[in-house]
């Protein structure tokens with residue numbers, strides 16, 4: 001398994017995405033309410049660039065006339081024919097065996113230590129959090 005540095009955490013705020021190319025494959029990395037997910041940018045229906053699709057949610061109903069909007073920003077709609085996928089697990093939201101490949105994403109601290117030249121020098125530490133894709 002390999003690792004790919006996608007970006008700094010600050011460059012991928014909630015409700016945003018980045019599409020990266022890793023080993024010849026395009027993968028979309030999403031920040032959904034502060035959690036990170038990655039999906040292959042290839043719709044299993046007919047091959048559309050799925051990760052360019054609209055982020056949406058689900059309308060659910062327990063009884064006629066009652067509709068509740070849930071899971072806003074957790075559903076990805078394919079730009080070609082509108083199939084919808086759960087970003088959290090890559091499955092379609094309707095009963096189908098079609099599924100888009102998912103990847104693990106983790107956050108890692110990057111620590112850089114620098115010495116400043118001068119008569120007296122002191123170590124300076126810079127910390128960033130990085131979004132790491134595992135493929």
Ligand code: FES
Nearest residue numbers: 043045046078081
């Ligand atoms: S290519 Fe994605 S729904 Fe058809």
